[in-house]
Structures are given as C-alpha cells and as structure tokens.
Amino acid sequence: MEQPASPLREIPADALFDESFLGHLGALTLVAQRIVSGRQRGERKTTKTGTGIEFADHRPYTDGDDIRNVDWGALARLNQVLVRQYEEDEDLPIHLVCDGSASMSTGDGSKYVHARRIVAALAYIGLANLDRVGVATASASHYTALPPTRGRAQIFRVLDFLRDAPHGGGTDITAVARRLIAEARKPGVSVIVSDFYDLAGAARALGMLRHRKHQVVCIQVLDRREFEPSQLPLRGDVALVDAESGARNDLTISEGALRRFRDAHEQFCRELSTRCRAQGIPYFRVDVRDDLPDVILRILRGGGVLR
Amino acid sequence: MSLLSLSWSTAAALFGGLAVPLVALYLLKERRPVAVVPFVELWLKVLHAERARQPWLRLRRLRSLLWQLLMLAALVLALANPSFDRWTAHPRHYVAVIDASASMLAPSSDPQRWDTRLDEALAATREEVTRLGARDRAALIIAGSTVSVETNFGPINELVEATYRPVAATGSGSLADAVALARAMTANAPNRSWLRVFSDDAPHDSLAAAAWSGCDVPSTRCSWSRVGGDSENVAITAFAARRSHADPALIDLSAEVHNFSGAPVTASLRVASGRMPLRTVPLDLPAEGSERVSLRGLAAQQERFTATLHGAEGSPIPGVAYDDVAFAVVGPRARIRIAKIADRQNLFLDAVLLALDAEIDLVSMSPEEARRAPQLLAGFDLVVLDASDDAAPLPLPKTTAIFFHPYAVEDRAFPVPMRRLIRRPRISARPIDDPLVKGVVFKDVNISEATSFALDATDRPLLKHFDDAIAIARAHEDGEWIIIGFDPIRSDLPLRAAFPMIVSRVVERLRPPRENVAPRLQAGRRATVHLRDLDLDLDDGVAVEIVDDEETLITRAASREQQIDVTLPAPGIYKLVVDGQARSHLAVMGHGREESDLRAREDRTTRLEDRARGSDRAALPPWSATTAPPSVALLVLVLLSLLVEWRWFHQRRTV
Numbered sequence: 001m002e003q004p005a006s007p008l009r010e011i012p013a014d015a016l017f018d019e020s021f022l023g024h025l026g027a028l029t030l031v032a033q034r035i036v037s038g039r040q041r042g043e044r045k046t047t048k049t050g051t052g053i054e055f056a057d058h059r060p061y062t063d064g065d066d067i068r069n070v071d072w073g074a075l076a077r078l079n080q081v082l083v084r085q086y087e088e089d090e091d092l093p094i095h096l097v098c099d100g101s102a103s104m105s106t107g108d109g110s111k112y113v114h115a116r117r118i119v120a121a122l123a124y125i126g127l128a129n130l131d132r133v134g135v136a137t138a139s140a141s142h143y144t145a146l147p148p149t150r151g152r153a154q155i156f157r158v159l160d161f162l163r164d165a166p167h168g169g170g171t172d173i174t175a176v177a178r179r180l181i182a183e184a185r186k187p188g189v190s191v192i193v194s195d196f197y198d199l200a201g202a203a204r205a206l207g208m209l210r211h212r213k214h215q216v217v218c219i220q221v222l223d224r225r226e227f228e229p230s231q232l233p234l235r236g237d238v239a240l241v242d243a244e245s246g247a248r249n250d251l252t253i254s255e256g257a258l259r260r261f262r263d264a265h266e267q268f269c270r271e272l273s274t275r276c277r278a279q280g281i282p283y284f285r286v287d288v289r290d291d292l293p294d295v296i297l298r299i300l301r302g303g304g305v306l307r
Numbered sequence: 308m309s310l311l312s313l314s315w316s317t318a319a320a321l322f323g324g325l326a327v328p329l330v331a332l333y334l335l336k337e338r339r340p341v342a343v344v345p346f347v348e349l350w351l352k353v354l355h356a357e358r359a360r361q362p363w364l365r366l367r368r369l370r371s372l373l374w375q376l377l378m379l380a381a382l383v384l385a386l387a388n389p390s391f392d393r394w395t396a397h398p399r400h401y402v403a404v405i406d407a408s409a410s411m412l413a414p415s416s417d418p419q420r421w422d423t424r425l426d427e428a429l430a431a432t433r434e435e436v437t438r439l440g441a442r443d444r445a446a447l448i449i450a451g452s453t454v455s456v457e458t459n460f461g462p463i464n465e466l467v468e469a470t471y472r473p474v475a476a477t478g479s480g481s482l483a484d485a486v487a488l489a490r491a492m493t494a495n496a497p498n499r500s501w502l503r504v505f506s507d508d509a510p511h512d513s514l515a516a517a518a519w520s521g522c523d524v525p526s527t528r529c530s531w532s533r534v535g536g537d538s539e540n541v542a543i544t545a546f547a548a549r550r551s552h553a554d555p556a557l558i559d560l561s562a563e564v565h566n567f568s569g570a571p572v573t574a575s576l577r578v579a580s581g582r583m584p585l586r587t588v589p590l591d592l593p594a595e596g597s598e599r600v601s602l603r604g605l606a607a608q609q610e611r612f613t614a615t616l617h618g619a620e621g622s623p624i625p626g627v628a629y630d631d632v633a634f635a636v637v638g639p640r641a642r643i644r645i646a647k648i649a650d651r652q653n654l655f656l657d658a659v660l661l662a663l664d665a666e667i668d669l670v671s672m673s674p675e676e677a678r679r680a681p682q683l684l685a686g687f688d689l690v691v692l693d694a695s696d697d698a699a700p701l702p703l704p705k706t707t708a709i710f711f712h713p714y715a716v717e718d719r720a721f722p723v724p725m726r727r728l729i730r731r732p733r734i735s736a737r738p739i740d741d742p743l744v745k746g747v748v749f750k751d752v753n754i755s756e757a758t759s760f761a762l763d764a765t766d767r768p769l770l771k772h773f774d775d776a777i778a779i780a781r782a783h784e785d786g787e788w789i790i791i792g793f794d795p796i797r798s799d800l801p802l803r804a805a806f807p808m809i810v811s812r813v814v815e816r817l818r819p820p821r822e823n824v825a826p827r828l829q830a831g832r833r834a835t836v837h838l839r840d841l842d843l844d845l846d847d848g849v850a851v852e853i854v855d856d857e858e859t860l861i862t863r864a865a866s867r868e869q870q871i872d873v874t875l876p877a878p879g880i881y882k883l884v885v886d887g888q889a890r891s892h893l894a895v896m897g898h899g900r901e902e903s904d905l906r907a908r909e910d911r912t913t914r915l916e917d918r919a920r921g922s923d924r925a926a927l928p929p930w931s932a933t934t935a936p937p938s939v940a941l942l943v944l945v946l947l948s949l950l951v952e953w954r955w956f957h958q959r960r961t962v
Contacts, residue, residue, distance in 0.1 A: 018530055092382060101343075104345075106344065106345040107345075125769070152725060195345065195346075197345055197346045197348075197349075226344070226345060226346070233342075238339055238340065238341070239339040239340070239343065240342055240347050240350055241343045242343075242344065242347035243343050243347075244345075246345065248341075249347060249350070250339060251350065251351075251353060251354050252857045253354070256354060257354055260353045261349065261350060261353045264352065265346075268349065296605050
C-alpha cells in the first residue's frame with residue numbers, strides 16, 4: 001500500500017511560542033485577573049460544602065450540627081430549624097491535556113500548533129493566578145505529563161514541555177481520562193484540548209471524569225479546511241489514508257459527497273456539544289484561524305477554567 | 308458518408324489498435340491521488356450512504372472509459388476526413404494549372420520564401436485552396452513536359468498534398484494543352500468554377516494564347532497569375548552538330564550563347580564529345596547581346612556532343628543552370644549495301660571491302676545467282692562484278708556498279724563496246740578534277756593487258772592509255788557504272804594505295820546526303836522523328852524504345868511509315884533501341900530562347916493583366932463554418948470532450 005507522507009509538519013520551536021504569543025500572554029493575564037477579581041488567590045471552590053465563609057445552601061438541622069450554623073432568622077420566619085451550609089474553599093489543580101494524536105497534525109499541522117498555544121495560554125494564566133497547573137499531551141500511543149506546579153516562573157517549563165512534547169498515534173480520549181484519573185490525587189479542573197475525532201471514546205471519557213468529580217472543560221480545535229467543501233481539494237477517485245491508522249480507502253468523491261461530509265461533520269460537532277451540555281461540561285469550538293486572545297477570552301468568559 | 312483520407316477498414320483497424328491499449332490501461336489499476344485525512348471514519352460513513360443512494364457511481368470508471376473510447380472514435384473519424392455525400396453532390400470546382408516549364412526553375416519573386424518560381428506557384432496554389440470550403444473540389448494540373456493531372460477534383464487536402472510532391476520542370480512546358488484540358492474539365496461543371504493559371508509569363512505562343520482565349524465565361528472565372536520576379540541569365544540558346552561536307556568523318560559544331568542581362572559577362576564554352584573534351588572557347592558577351600561560336604572540322608570519336616557554359620575562372624555565371632548545357636548528336640554514317648558478284652577468289656578486292664566493313668553490308672554471290680534473280684541487285688547501293696571466267700553475259704544492275712575487266716572473255720556481251728585490246732598499257736592520263744581519281748596516284752602501274760572502250764557522249768574516261776580509255780564512268784538514271792578495263796589481279800594496281808582508294812571513293816560517293824541530318828528535339832514538345840534520318844529502316848509497328856544513358860526506359864513508340872512520334876521530358880542525349888540493340892541517338896534541348904529570358908517584360912505583364920480579368924484572389928469564397936469539413940467539427944468535439952472529461956473526472960488535487 002502506498003504510504004502517505006508524514007502527516008505532521010514540524011513547526012519551528014521559535015515559531016510555536018514566538019514573541020507575539022508571549023506578549024499576548026501578559027495581556028491575557030491582566031484580563032483574566034479582572035474576570036476573576038474579588039476572589040482570594042489560590043482559592044478555588046469545590047462542590048463540597050464546608051467551612052468556608054461564602055453561603056452555599058440550607059439544610060434541615062440534624063443532631064450533631066454545630067449550633068452556630070443554625071439560621072435563626074429562618075427559624076423565626078419559617079418556624080423551621082435550618083442549618084446554613086458554606087462552600088468549602090479548596091486549592092484544586094488545573095489539568096490541561098493537549099491531544100497529541102496524528103489527526104491533530106494533518107494538513108499544515110496548524111491544529112496541533114493552535115492547541116498547544118491554547119494550553120500554554122491557559123497554563124500561563126493559571127500559574128499567574130497561583131493555581132497549580134499540570135500539563136499533558138496524550139494520544140493512543142503516548143502520554144507525557146508535566147506534574148502540577150505552581151508559580152508564574154514555571155511557565156517556561158510548560159512551554160518547553162509543550163514544545164518538545166511527542167505527537168502521533170491515534171485519538172483515544174478514554175485512555176487519556178483513565179490516565180488522568182489515575183495520576184490525579186484529587187479531582188481538579190480538567191481541560192481537554194482536542195479535535196475529538198473519537199466521539200464514542202470522548203463521551204465515555206467525559207462521563208468517567210465527571211463521575212470522578214473532575215470539572216471538565218472541552219475545547220475542540222478544528223481546521224475548517226478539513227470539512228468545508230469549497231476548500232477540500234478532493235474530487236473524483238482518490239485514495240483516502242487515515243492519518244492515525246494509515247488505512248487506505250479508495251473512494252470516489254463527488255461534490256454531493258463533499259456537501260454531505262460537511263453536514264455530517266457539523267452533526268458530529270453538535271452531538272459532542274450536546275453531550276457536553278448534558279453533563280454540564282463547558283464546550284468551546286475553536287477554529288485554527290481564530291485569533292488566540294479572542295479564543296482565550298471566550299473560554300475565560302464562558303467559565304469553568306478559572307473562577 | 309464516405310471517408311476521404313482512410314478507408315473504413317483502415318479507420319477501424321486504427322481505432323482498434325488505439326482502443327486496445329486504452330482499455331488495457333483502464334483495466335490496470337488506476338493510479339489514484341493520495342489524500343491524508345484526519346477523520347476517515349466520517350468519510351466512510353458519508354460515502355457508504357452515497358454509494359447506497361447512487362449505485363451508478365460504481366460505473367463511473369466505466370463511463371469514463373466509454374467516454375474516452377467515444378473520443379477516440381471521433382478522433383479516428385476526423386483523421387479519416389469524412390465527407391457527407393449530400394455536401395459533395397454538387398461541388399464547386401477549382402482547377403489550378405501550374406506552368407512547369409524550365410524557366411519556372413528561375414528564382415522566385417521573394418527568394419527568402421521560395422527558391423524557385425515553381426515553388427512560388429505551388430505555395431500560391433496551396434494558399435488559395437485554403438480559402439475553399441469542404442464541399443469544394445479541386446484539381447491540380449502540372450504543365451510540364453507532359454500534362455499531368457495530379458488531382459482530379461478531389462478534396463482540398465489532396466491538392467495540398469499534391470503540391471508537396473516533387474515536380475520536374477523541363478523544356479518549354481505544355482501550358483497550352485494544360486489550359487485546354489482545364490477548360491474542358493470546368494466546361495460542364497454545374498456550379499461555379501475557378502480556373503487559375505500560375506506561370507512566370509503570359510501565354511507566349513499562339514497555342515497557349517488560343518487555349519486561353521475566351522476562358523472567362525459566366526460559369527468559369529479564369530485568371531492568369533504571374534509568379535517570379537526579374538532575373539538575369541546567360542544561356543546557350545542554340546547548339547548544333549553535323550558532319551563536315553568536305554570530310555564526313557569530321558564534325559562541324561555551332562553554338563549561340565546569349566547574355567540576357569544588362570552587364571557584360573565573361574564566360575567560356577566547353578565542347579565535349581562524349582566525355583572527351585574537344586574545345587574551350589572564351590566568350591566576351593556584351594550586355595543584352597549574343598555570340599556565335601562555330602567550330603569546324605573537329606575529329607570526334609563519338610557522335611554525341613555536349614556544350615557547357617562556365618564562368619570566367621570557375622566563377623558562376625548569372626542565371627539558372629538548366630540552360631547552361633546543351634546537347635547535340637550527328638547522324639550515324641550510312642552503311643552501304645554492297646553485292647560482290649564474282650566467280651573466283653580475289654583476295655585484293657576482299658581486303659579492300661574488309662577494310663570498309665564498318666561502313667558496309669557486304670553480300671557475295673556468283674554470277675549465276677545474280678542472273679537468276681536480277682531484281683535482288685536493285686536493293687544494293689553498289690554492285691561489284693569480278694567475273695573473269697564466266698562467259699555468260701554479266702548481270703547489269705540498275706544501280707551503281709564497278710565492273711572489273713568486263714571483256715575478260717572476249718565475246719562476252721557488254722553494253723559498253725570494246726575498242727581494242729592493249730598489251731601492257733600505261734596509264735598516261737587521268738582527269739585531274741574527277742572526284743573518283745582526284746589525288747590518286749597511278750604512277751608506274753604495271754598492267755599485263757587491258758581493253759579500251761568506245762565511249763559515248765555520257766561516258767567519262769577515268770584512266771587513259773594515250774587515247775584509249777581503259778577505265779571509264781558511265782552515268783545512268785540510278786547511278787553510274789565504273790568500268791575498269793583490266794584485271795587488277797593481272798596488274799600491280801592492288802599493291803598500291805590507288806586500288807582501295809578508288810573503291811573507297813565510289814563507296815563515299817554513294818553515301819546519302821541525309822547522314823548529315825540529325826533530328827533535334829525540344830524537351831516536352833511532341834516531335835516526329837524520321838527514322839531514315841537515323842539510318843533506320845523499320846517495318847510498321849516495330850517497337851522503338853528510347854532510353855537514357857542509364858538504360859532507363861523513357862518512352863516507347865511504334866514505327867509508322869518510317870516515323871515515330873515521341874515526347875521526351877528532359878534535355879539530354881537518348882538512345883534508340885530496336886530489338887534490344889542501340890541503333891542511334893537523339894539530342895534533346897531543354898529550353899529555347901523564350902525559356903532562358905527570365906526578365907520581366909512589361910509588354911507581357913500588361914498583356915497578362917488584360918487577360919486576367921478579375922484576377923484578384925479575393926474572388927474565391929472565404930472559408931466559412933458552413934463549409935468546414937466534418938473533420939474540423941469532430942476535432943472540436945474531441946477537444947471539448949477532453950476538457951469536459953478532464954474537468955469532471957480527471958481533475959484531482961492531492962491534499
């Protein structure tokens with residue numbers, strides 16, 4: 001079988017995180033601080049109620065409850081003994097996972113570049129907020145991780161890690177989720193940056209993470225040239241080679257097939273979005289031609305990564 | 308529909324030959340462009356549904372193959388040049404007559420584009436017929452040494468193809484016959500016809516002018532187009548050879564060289580006999596002038612002569628080359644038919660006749676045989692009678708005869724009476740100016756005995772013993788008798804040069820004057836050759852072959868009343884072959900004065916324009932789509948199909 005050319009096009013290291021990108025990081029940090037202003041640094045609220053100072057809910061009084069938490073006002077108004085619950089402040093780590101499969105590197109490799117820049121930007125913002133940030137790149141064939149670390153100065157380790165991260169292999173988000181769960185001592189914020197060209201595996205992985213109390217954020221990075229009919233350079237008889245498996249398929253592609261492929265791709269993305277919403281997972285679709293600061297701000301405004 | 312360029316079977320074979328590899332290539336695995344995609348699972352899902360919905364997509368490759376086979380068929384059909392019978396049912400006719408006389412080898416009007424006027428004429432014809440439509444039919448007539456119809460109202464491409472074939476331009480051409488033929492071809496055409504003549508001159512002889520006169524009629528448009536420009540030339544305009552009257556063994560040659568230019572020219576004329584050079588004559592030709600060269604008494608080994616013109620010191624002379632050479636032959640020496648009637652062996656007489664063997668046909672017979680068939684003697688030019696013992700009367704031929712000692716038997720009857728018998732006579736006198744004995748030495752001839760003759764008024768004494776004529780010549784209606792009154796054997800005359808000289812003089816006097824006449828022909832002109840001039844005597848219907856120096860048969864003619872009619876295409880010297888033997892030669896001149904004068908002459912041009920009414924070439928209809936050949940439409944169809952096929956099937960880009 002004819003072997004396709006190497007799907008990944010190496011991006012020069014300097015081009016991946018150039019000065020323009022680093023300049024954007026500083027500006028993004030300021031904006032992010034405004035978005036999350038009013039909160040104490042290092043604080044991240046968990047879903048658990050505890051001894052925090054921020055009111056969370058009421059519940060009926062039970063034996064053994066601290067009498068100081070009884071809401072006397074409510075007792076007077078409602079004639080019910082209710083206990084105030086407070087959110088528990090907890091320092092949760094941010095796990096940033098970048099899909100390093102071969103499907104991220106097709107074309108000119110811009111998807112993988114864009115994904116790594118998003119991860120780097122989020123990591124920088126997290127480190128600047130004194131969050132503990134861990135970074136990983138993963139595929140079906142490899143998983144490399146930078147353990148959670150804290151402090152702005154660690155950004156260079158993160159950049160070096162992303163720059164030198166291996167890539168290739170298939171997309172297996174389930175395996176990524178399993179690895180993430182296994183290595184995290186306690187649940188945190190898990191940001192998965194991928195093209196999610198493994199819909200069944202992605203749904204299963206997101207479920208697993210949610211089940212383990214991870215706060216998951218999905219960022220789907222796409223290259224419009226991969227599914228837009230007007231831009232796809234495919235006509236007639238072609239041999240389609242899967243970037244991840246290398247499997248060759250001789251197909252005849254017509255204009256109608258291109259249109260249907262675009263519709264199917266849109267359907268796939270909508271289904272991913274629907275499944276994320278169903279589980280309360282923030283979902284962002286990013287095109288490689290989108291401006292990186294806009295993407296980061298959209299993610300930050302959407303919430304989920306920083307609070 | 309019919310195919311004009313290929314037969315149906317050839318077209319089918321061509322299609323089959325091209326279709327087989329095409330199909331084979333399709334059967335082989337098609338090389339597809341490879342595209343690496345990130346999500347092939349989705350592609351498969353979509354295309355699976357597509358295939359399920361449109362099964363005809365599976366036949367897409369077959370459709371492409373059929374499409375290409377259709378294009379191939381259209382291409383082969385276009386190459387075959389199809390023609391619809393309905394289109395050509397009533398075609399319009401175009402006839403091009405191209406002058407192929409020798410002067411058409413002169414430089415063209417634009418030497419950068421065409422070498423010769425002939426090339427220019429052919430190119431002009433090609434250019435003109437491209438204006439015709441597919442339904443028109445064209446004929447090409449080459450007026451060379453003979454009229455040749457190269458294409459007879461075929462499609463245009465046939466004529467164009469014919470103009471690329473080599474054309475031999477020699478002689479003065481046959482324009483008159485060609486024009487007459489072209490007019491006959493267009494006379495009955497139902498639609499409009501065009502008759503074009505391309506020549507370097509207007510009709511310059513009466514025949515051509517007569518053929519051209521009245522050509523332009525409502526149904527036929529005639530025009531005479533002049534090709535070629537002005538050109539200087541130096542030419543041999545005349546060359547002739549003959550045997551010398553004084554001595555037929557010698558040759559007289561004459562030539563004329565003309566300078567058709569405005570500047571003096573220095574040249575030389577070289578004359579050769581066969582390959583043996585004879586003379587080189589320097590020439591100083593004045594502008595617009597000529598010089599005659601006369602060479603007399605040349606001793607030549609062969610009967611064929613060539614004159615060539617050369618520039619001074621080897622430099623070229625102006626003008627064309629075809630008229631820088633000329634050919635001539637002299638007639639063969641006649642063979643004299645001699646009958647020897649003798650009743651004894653006369654070695655001296657036999658030796659004399661043997662010396663003449665190359666020029667005579669000798670028949671020996673006895674007096675008895677001659678008497679039995681006296682009519683036989685009439686067929687001989689000369690009869691030699693040497694009967695010493697036979698007492699019977701001698702046969703008396705009505706032709707020229709030599710009698711040796713007619714009164715060897717005294718009482719033999721003989722028309723010239725004997726005067727007396729002379730013992731040991733002496734030759735005391737002879738006529739000084741008599742051609743038979745002039746210059747012959749008879750001094751101290753010893754003769755044992757002789758008889759003298761009684762002369763009448765017409766007798767002419769040749770040798771005298773004082774008053775007795777012992778040798779006389781008697782003239783009669785068909786010749787003369789030379790009567791020697793003594794027996795040469797009984798004298799010492801045979802030991803002297805006088806004896807063979809007398810016999811030889813008699814033979815020479817018998818030679819007919821026609822041997823000085825050699826027929827001269829002009830290339831491309833039909834001529835009648837009199838076989839007698841070539842010393843040939845052939846019965847009617849005998850085949851005469853004319854071959855060139857390389858024994859290539861040029862033409863064949865049958866004799867009729869001692870004549871043959873021949874047309875020889877190119878200048879040169881040819882052999883006449885009868886029954887496999889070369890019997891004589893013919894010289895053919897390649898040109899005349901008219902063909903060598905390459906200058907543009909206003910009078911001719913003016914006359915040309917007068918005759919070529921409406922000679923503008925725009926009279927021809929322009930090419931139009933309605934008259935385009937179907938092959939053009941087919942080629943356009945193939946081209947469009949290729950574009951469509953490429954656009955919709957083969958256009959691919961790799962990712």
